Amino acid sequence: MNITKLERMIAVAECGSFRKASLQLGMSQPALTWSIRQLEESLNTRLFDRGPRGIRTTPMCERLIVRAKLIVSEQARFVAEVEQNNREQEIEVGVHPIMLTGDFARCAAQFSEISPDIRLRIREGYSSNLLEMLQRGELDFAYCGFPEAIADNENFEFEQVSVQDYSVVARPDHPVFEELADGRAIGPHIWAQFDAQNIVAGNRNSDEISMLLEKAGYSEKSKTVRSSSMSLIKLLVQEGGLLGLIADEFIADELATGKLGRIPGTQIQAAPIGFVSLSGSYENPAARRFKSMLRQLRRSGRNAPSRI
Incomplete structure (x- = not known):
């Protein structure tokens, strides 16, 4: 053969x-x-x-x-x-929208500055899409969530870098906070929702996530504005006054400054975040170098979002 x-x-x-x-x-x-x-x-x-x-x-x-x-x-x-031994090299990295933060952008810029002979290509996508791209051989590695449902899949190698928490959030002037303060049941509100529910799909605690959303007043009958853009979901919550389930890290600055508030009791942990590659695939030195910089970024406790 x-x-x-x-x-x-x-x-x-x-x-x-x-x-x-x-x-x-x-x-x-x-x-x-x-x-x-x-x-x-x-x-x-x-x-x-x-x-x-x-x-x-x-x-x-x-x-x-x-x-x-x-x-x-x-x-x-x-x-x-x-063939490109002495020519410009290229690495392709798939990245989940949650990780596309200001610090990630600066890390990518620093990598390009210290590696002028390497062309870095970033491809944004949700975990399921990035894993499919990996299987088609289109990526060197993916930086995304790794659902527990495929943890035993021998086609992938996963290196955990962090764990992501999600919360239901809204602006401080949202009626939901007055309802909670008065001890009233949460009424029907408009929600900003993802087209691709990565945090639910493939997680063994999906029932817990569904119960959490119900606790915050969400149901299948709730009126929603859907988007596949994490940044737009954030804007719909912050500027449009909607309710939404968003990664804490993606809105860390807004939570810290009070521009957004967390609905009490709605914080939950999603799939671990890290580097995913095909088992046994070749990893070039440039990809290893970029991974090393991203690890250092995580260990420094930065990766603070909100600037992209």
Whole structure:
């Protein structure tokens, strides 16, 4: 088995026929068919079911394609790194919006300043999206949450850097605080909510989170303004006067200065935050250096948000 045969297997699966795949690969159909047969023999398994309506991938082939794409992608990245030995290098880092703070920006700028030969590319996304990008070989590593539900997934390696707390917050003049002070039940209010509920999905304490939201007056019937932007959620709460569940670290300055207030009893811990990479994948020195700077940032107790 070699990389070329894996690439041919992927092409046949994506094209849906040997004829189309052979044209795409620039080789004869008999040669492609023989190459796939050799791969099947070496793996001792059938990769494609052949019928009157064409070919279909077998369940084993589907599993192999996922791995094969990673291998092919990793090989392409390795070859590119070798070819760029004396040229500009690039590292791609996926980052959860919670971590995109002012101090993170300064850390990235400092990295670029002391590493002029390295091009740093930051790709923002929620944990589920970043993990998918990792599996497709599009990132060197991700800096995001790692849900407990996939903690045993052998495809990933995770280094915990911190743990994130979330709270339901509002402006000090929000009616909810008067309701609580008077001992009244929390009435219906408008909420700012994420399109992607990363802090709930994949967490074993999702029932606890749901109960916490209910305690703060949220229900499925609550009127909401939804966004996938963490910064916009913060603005909707701070400037629009809505209720919202936000990472404490993302609003640390506002909580400290009283611009926002926490609803009592609504603080909860979400999935741990850290570096996620593919198991056994190559880590270049530049990626290790950037990770080291981010670790130092966390240990210094900074990463104070609110400036982005």
